[in-house]
Amino acid sequence: MRPPIDIYGISKHYEDIIALKDISFQVNKAEIFGLIGPDGAGKTSMFRILTTLLLPDTGEAYVQGYHIVKDYKKIREIIGYMPGRFSLYQDLSVEENLSLFASIFGTTIEENYELVKEIYSQIEPFKDRRAGQLSGGMKQKLALSCALIHKPEVLFLDEPTTGVDPVSRTEFWGILKNLKAYGITILVSTPYMDEANMCDNIGLIQNGEILSIDTPGKMTQDFDRDIYAIKTKHKHKFLNTLKSYENTYSVFSFGDSIHYIDVRNNVKESELISTFSKMEFPEFNIEKIKPTVEDCFMDLMKQE
């Protein structure tokens, strides 16, 4: 039996831009698969192909065993899709939007209320408000409710947390985790590397190519270089100096610190301190850290 999402060698180009290059991956039942990559990596194209909105140039893909081109009508009945852009009717009220999507799928709000209850109950006090007047977090909850109202077997969420505040983001991932209990398979994309840990499996995507697929834990575990976080007041200057330093393997800015990897394996922390101290940066703090998904991503990009 095929896994709920089964992709073989999908490619897609727009005129002279290559959006997807020979993509293959599988998503298992009731798992959250995160497609992680920067803007323009090809995430949305992948989603549009899987949701039957776009035809691939080459390759095959199946959703719940249905072919994305031949059985597109079947697929449309069993998936829920939440596009990256808010795509509900802004001039309809919250409740009207939900019942519209319920009726399109031949069901009612009451019938599947159980599934959306956790999310919808939060926006229900505003059910008479127009969707266009909701806040970002509430819009996202409404969109998810609409994508879930027909009890889909596979849920496609294209950058659901973009433009949403940190509290709502955490809350949102909590909701997704609960949906797994209903056996719903979820493919989600995000440009935020820190959200990778919320997924069961992740695929790192860049320039239309999958760089790596693994669980977030395994991916960071397999990272075999030592990583140092450097904190300093002169971050920008320090970064530039390290970029031209002969033993630098890679260096990039990470939040309020700098992540540094040395060319030499097993170089001692004290050695680095003494080297950097000579570079006219008296005040800094260096510490060996565990790699994050972002470090893996940066490393994979470098190898490209």
Next chain:
Amino acid sequence: MLPIIFVMPIVQLLILSNAATFEIKNLKIYFNDFDKSTYSNRLKSKFYQTDYFQITGESTSRKMAEAQLSRNTADIICEIPQDFEKNAVKYGLSKVFFKINAIDGMKAGLTVNYAQNILEGFISEINNELSYKLSSAIASPRPKSIRVNYSNWYNERLDYKTFMVPALLVLLVTLIGGFLSSLNIVREKEMGTIEQINVTPIKKYQFIIGKLLPFWILALFVFTIGLLCTRYIFFIPLAGSLLVLYAFAAIFVLAIMGIGLFLSSVTDTQQQAMFVFWFIVVIFILMSGLFTAIENMPVWAQNLTRINPLRYFMEVIRMVILKGSGFNEVKVHFLIITGFAIATNSIAVWRYRKKS
């Protein structure tokens, strides 16, 4: 938005019907009278007596007359040459010379018409007198004049509004039906809502009917308001069958909405759709026979109007309201507009399908 949709048609009907008139009154006439005879005075007084002309002055200087024309203080100059009366009496042949400001061709044409009418009245009056006085003395045999009697059918008092108001109804229905439908689907594209809808199992025809039906009803509703105005504000009686009129309007709106739908599916933004719709609709309106009679157009333009759905509704609405034509008289129109409706909608649906 809703009040606009209801108030707009009435306002448009009231304004346009009163403004868009071909009837011209108070044309300014200036005289160059070189004869200063009884006849020339009688001719001038003829102009004085009508509402159509207003005498702005008189002199024996051509220069002054032309200055009036170029300053727009006169629309027409009437020059009465010397010996006007003498020649008329002696030879039965005399001349009057009109100079007309023809910047506005339509107005110039009407001016000539009015002036000629007055002149003819004057001539027949003189003829009667002369033939009575000098029946045998005239050298050339004058033809017996033919009196033309006419009555205006279907619009007895030649009321311009009777002619215009029904045609304006066509305009209203076109704007409402076509404009709103052309903006509709492209709006969904702009807002991104179509993306969400496309992923659902909704059928194409369901979606399109859902998009068009409200505007179809709206257009016919506005048509009804327009008809009520026609009847109770302009007092234009409906001579023909209301059923024929509604049936035609219903199909016509479908045809127009097909055009709107097509535009909506080929454009990416509301702005593009709006621009293209206006471009097309302006040509349709100008070539529909609303202002310029189609018979007056050059042959190539006449042929071009055959692909203009507005032209057929324009004809049908005037025929039904004014002449009282029944279904039999307009069945060819029905056939053509049904063809239009089928064609525009099929192209639109085909195009829409291809896109997604």
